Each structure stands twice: as C-alpha cells, then as structure tokens.
Amino acid sequence: MLMSPLAQARRAAAWALATPGRLALAAGAVLTLAGVAGLLFAWSGIYNIAASRGHLKVVDHLLRFGMENSVRGRAPDMNLPTQPDEDRIRLGAGHYHAGCAYCHGAPGTPISPVAAKMLPPPPDLKDKVGLWKDGELFWIVKHGLKYAGMPAFPSLERDDEIWAVVAFLRRLPELDRLAYRTLALGEVEPERPSGAEIAGGGSDQEAVGACARCHASGAAPSSRLVPILQGQPAAILESALRDYAAGLRDSGVMQTAAADLTDNAIRKLAAYYAGLPRPAVQPERTDLEIVARGERLARGGDPSRGVPACLSCHDEQASPAFPRLAGQSARYLEGQLAAWRAGLNDRSPTGRIMAPIGSRLTAEQARDLAAYFASVMPARRVGR
Amino acid sequence: MSRLRRLVLSLILFVLPACQQQSALAPAGEEAARVALLSWILFAGAAVIFVIVLAALGFAIAGPERLRRRLRAEGAIRFWGIAFPAVTLAVLLGYGLWLMRETIASPSPAALRVEVTGEQFWWRVAYDGPATKPIAEANEIRIPVGVEVEFVLRTADVIHSFWVPSLGGKLDMIPGRTNRMRLKAERPGIYRGQCAEYCGTAHALMSMEIVAVSQAEFDSWLAAAKAPTVPVSETARRGAALFLASGCGACHAVRGTRAEGTIGPDLSRIGARRYLAAASLPNTAENLIRFITDSSAAKPGSLMPPFAIFSPDEQHALAAYLASLK
DSSP states (O other), rough: OOOOOHHHHHHHHHHHHHHHHHHHHHHHHHHHHHHHHHHHHHHHHHHHGGGGOOOOOOEEEEOOOOOEEEEEEEEOOOOOSOOHHHHHHHHHHHHHHOOOOOOOOHHBBBBOOOHHHHHSSSGGGGGGGGGHHHHHHHHHHHHHHHTTTBBEEESTHHHHHOOOOOOOOGGGGGGGGHHHHHHHHHTTTOOOHHHHHTTTSSSGGGGGOOTHHHSSSSOOOSSSSSSSOTTSSSSHHHHHHHHHHHHHHHHHHHHHHHHTTOHHHHHHHHHHHHHHHSOOOOOOOHHHHHHHHHHHHHHHHGGGGTOOOTTTHHHSSSSSTTTTOOOHHHHHHHHHHHHHHTTTSSSSHHHHHHHHHHHHHHHHHHHHHHHHHHHHHOSSSSOO | OOHHHHHOOOOHHHHHGGGTTOOOOOOSHHHHHHHHHHHHHHHHHHHHHHHHHHHHHHHHHOHHHHHHHHOOOOOOOIIIIIIIHHHHHHHHHHHHHHHHHHHOOOSOOOSSEEEEEEEEEEEEEEOOOOSOOOEEEEEEEETTTSSSSEEEESSSSOEEEEEOOOTTOEOOOOOTTEEEEEESSSEEEEEEEEEEESSSTOOOOOOOOEEEOOHHHHHEEEEETTOEEEEEEEHHHHHHHHHHHHTTGGBOOOSSSOBBBOOOOTTTTTOOEETTTTHHHTOOOHHHHHHHHOHHSTTTTOOOOTTTTOHHHHHHHHHHHHOOOO
C-alpha cells in the first residue's frame, strides 16, 4: 500500500514522539546529520571565502547585531570625566597615529586602500564613536573584535593607556587635518622638501615611529603622561626600549613604538636622547606638606614596609642602569608607580629589582613621591 | 638490597646532626648540659618502661595461667595503669622544673647583652657598642667563652624561634614581645643554630652560627668595629663605587660609608663570615655573585630583589669588595 509523503511524515513524527527515548534518538540523529552536512559543506570548498565578495546582507546584519549586543553586555559601566583631559588626548593621539590610523584613517588622511578592502572594511571612526558610550569604546579598544580584524590592545594590563585612546576618540570628530597633525605629530614635520627625499623613503608613514611625536626633542613632551627623555642615561633608555620591544615591560603604546627598532637604532636613539639638553620645565608646585612627605620617603625610605630610599638608585649620581626621576611630571610618575603597585613590569632585569619595592608602596606614598620628584629641578644634565 | 640501603641512609641522617655542632646531645654549655641530662634520663626511663610493657604483653598472650590471672586483676591495673604513671610523671616534672630553675630566674645582670631580631629570613644582631651606637651584625654571633651572655630576642615580622641546641633550649621570638635567654659556652667553638618555628618559604634556610672565642679575642674583635675597613685593591675600590651607585646601600649598611640601609643585613664584616644568606651558603665569590644576581635561586624565598644588571667584570668587582670587608 502506498502512503502520501505527508502521511509518511506524520507517521514518523508519531513514532518519534511516542516516548522520550525515541525523541532523544531522533534529535541526536538530526544533529549528527546536520554536523556531517556542515563538514561536507566546508570540505567541498563550495563556500566562497573571498573578502572581495562581501557578506550576504542578512549575514552582515546578524553579525553586527551580535557584535553590538556582545559589546554592550560586556563593557564596563565607566565614563571619562566630563572635563576634557588634554594630557590623555595627546597621548591617545600619539598612539592612534601609530596603531590605528593605518586602518581607520585620520583627519586629512583617507583610509589606506589596502585596509579599506578588509571585510568588514574598517569604519571611519568620526562617524562611529558617537554611537558608543565611553565604557563600550574602552572595551572595544582593549579587547578588539573577533571576525572583524580589530586587534586587541598590545598590553591588556595598561587600562590607563586605553582610556587615553578613548579620550582621543571623543575628540576625533571635531578635528580637522591641521588640528590632528598638531596633536599626533607634535613637532615632527614629515613633509619632505624634495621629491628625491620622498622617493627615498620619506612619507607620513615614516613619522609613525618618530619618538619626537610624543617625547619631543627640543621642547618638553606635549602630554604630561609622557616622560622627558632628554638627559636620561643612555643605558636606561636602551634597556627600556629593549624591554618594550621584547614585551618585558607592559605598555601598549611603547611596545607598538619599539617593536620594529633594530639593535643599532636603539643604541643610536638612546645616545641621541641622552645627549640632548634638558628642556626648561618649571618644577610643579603642589601642596608643600605632600612634597615634604614625599621627600622624606625618597631620602629615607620606609624600612617598616621594606621600602628602601628611592634616591639611592634614582639620584643623579646613581648607576646609569636606573632612570633619573627629578623633574618628571607628577602625572607620569603616578601612572608608572600605579603600574608597579599593580605588579606589572616584573620580568626585565631592572624590572625585577623595582617590582618588589614598587608593590610595597601605598597609594598615598606613591602620590607623595610623584609630587616630590615633580617639584625638584634636576641639578645638572647627566648625559652619560 | 635497596630497602637495606634506605635503612642505612636514614640511620645516617638520623645520627648526622650529632656530628654537626647542631645537636642537643652534644652540649657545650651549662643549660644544654642540663637539657641533655634530662633527655638521657627520659630516654633511659622510657626504655625500661618499654621493656616492662613488652614483657607484660608477652605474658598476657602466652604466659602461664597464674601470671595472666594476676596481670588482669583489678589491683594490677590500679597500680601499673594509674599509680605508677602518676607518680613517675610527677617526679619527672618536679625534677625538670628543678633542673631548669636557673633558666627561668635571672638574678644577676649578665656580663654581655646581645640583641637578636628574627626577620624573614635572617637574624639581625646588635651588640651594645662602646659609644651609644650599637654595633650591628648579622647571622654570625660572636661571644666570649665562659661568660654568661644574655640574648634579647625580638621579631620584626612573624614568629621565629631562636635555637642553638649545643648551648641551650629554644625560645620563641613573638611579635610585640621581648624574650630573654641566657647562654654560656664552656668551650671555644662554632655552634650552629636554626630558626625552630616555621616562618615562611626560606624557614629551612634561616640558620646562624655562634662563634665562641676567648674573652681577649672577643674584646679585640668588638673594638675593631670602630675602625671601618678601607678597600685596598683596585678591583675592590671599583666594587665599592658600584655598591653605592647601584643602590645596595639603601638596604645594607657598611660602617664608614654612605651605605646606611637598615632593611637588609649589615655587611660591614661580611668578608669575615663563614657563611652567606643566614648561614645557608658557604662564603665564596661564586656564592656571593649568585646571591646578588639571582637571590631566589640561591635561597628560595629570599626577599632581596635579584640584581641581574651587572657585567661579569662588575660582578667580580662587587664580590671582591664584599670579601674585603672584614
């Protein structure tokens, strides 16, 4: 006897639904079949992986929907202070130019045609940042986005640097070409005077690795979150660059900047900055009581907490293996001490010395020390 | 065969401490002698009682019926089970207290006072100096022979315990308390001591040496502390400059120099010590360098940060300088 297909399906369904055991069996069989079919599909090569073809519209919508919900669900509920923070914006601009501008473009510089052919194409951020809250931007910059080619931040430990990038992104929509170049390039002028020089390797891209964009060379750094390098001993500049390049010191910004420096370039750079005269920076004036407390700690340490005197390694006469701290900005010093207190940077030879000491400082002691060192005018240029 | 070897090895390990000047059974001081006497009495008494118990057990299992009946009589249990232990233990307690009477009471002031502070994981030592300033030492305690020395015991962090078995009993160092203990060395010699209370990772490597010398020798040693050593050789002078520039002086003191740190051990006479790192490594140039460059490999748990920043040449200069400090 012949049954219609509908009747056959009905009978099969009745059989499968009769007991829970049969239902499970049927479900298992369907799942297995689906898995096998998927494998066959992937194995056959029917699917076109070409980025040039784009996604189906429905796939594109589905991916975007999933991405937006995932970011909103995971982003921290934190905001930047309402008052714009110029130090953060300048540091963020410096990193944006080195790490983000190639794919996302910058005011006055279109997205690279190579990056524009990624799938999905990296968006021009001035249209996008307004759609996200601060915490959501922070989360995307920190963790990146799967399936979109958006990378995570080079160091997941330095939230302070990531917030600087977010602060810059908030400013980005207002910037024109000139304002952007002032922020991101500082005193560096990458436009070459002659065609020969441009042909010989000079273009905007070369300025990406230029230290002076953030650290300056003649003047002081434009952001107080960036250290003054002029007059530091060459040995510490060299070891710092090597540690960043090897990933032994935690900083997304500096790991990016130091990654492709050759040994020879590191030596030359260190000698160059060590030999530069220190820019005239007025010592910072703050609460005298805090400065006095910081000075006591810097000179005598805190033996009860196992904290030795900072100046035994960080004054002008100390070994060139250690940095001089006098005259650095309080904001920079506080940021670095926060990193030590959080247990970062404990992998390089000098980092292994400082890490146990830094982790013993209290938050108050770190603030006092930063205020003290920022208030001191360096006695003389070291230039070793 | 392997079981026999293991047995012999463990026996040797058991007996070894007696050969190493760190044994309560090799007394070299009054108090240690009393402790040793009490120990021997306890060992002998316990041996006799053990034999009696074994014999009673044997008879109870396989003895003649008459003896077995007497063993299980109520009277026997009252005597051997209650009266005998109570009397024996009471007598031993009384004898022990009587033996230790001098340790507990200290009527007269001691001839010499040494302050010892337990720290993770070393011993800070201070002698009353000729001037007002105490003379700092670490991990090696020099005392004169035949003189009662009062040890003032404190701790800077957790509970430690001061124990030099050949000279006396052990006494804990407890946070917030000052404990006192008197020891007298009868013969010149080197007596090893050990922290006897678990205090952290490097507890097992927290040792010390008490060096007992004649009174004259001790006096000249203490007086020499007033004249700091000056590095003679060119290498040692380079080491001295490196020592100061590298920040060593922030934690360590060397008398007569800018190095006045009090966080780590005083190094004014480190060259004269027999051992390094709280008597856990022999004092050689190799060990000095190893401890400086990778302290936690040389002594796991050490709180000194590793200074892996020196070239081999600089390492030797530093080692030469430290070895010259005597």
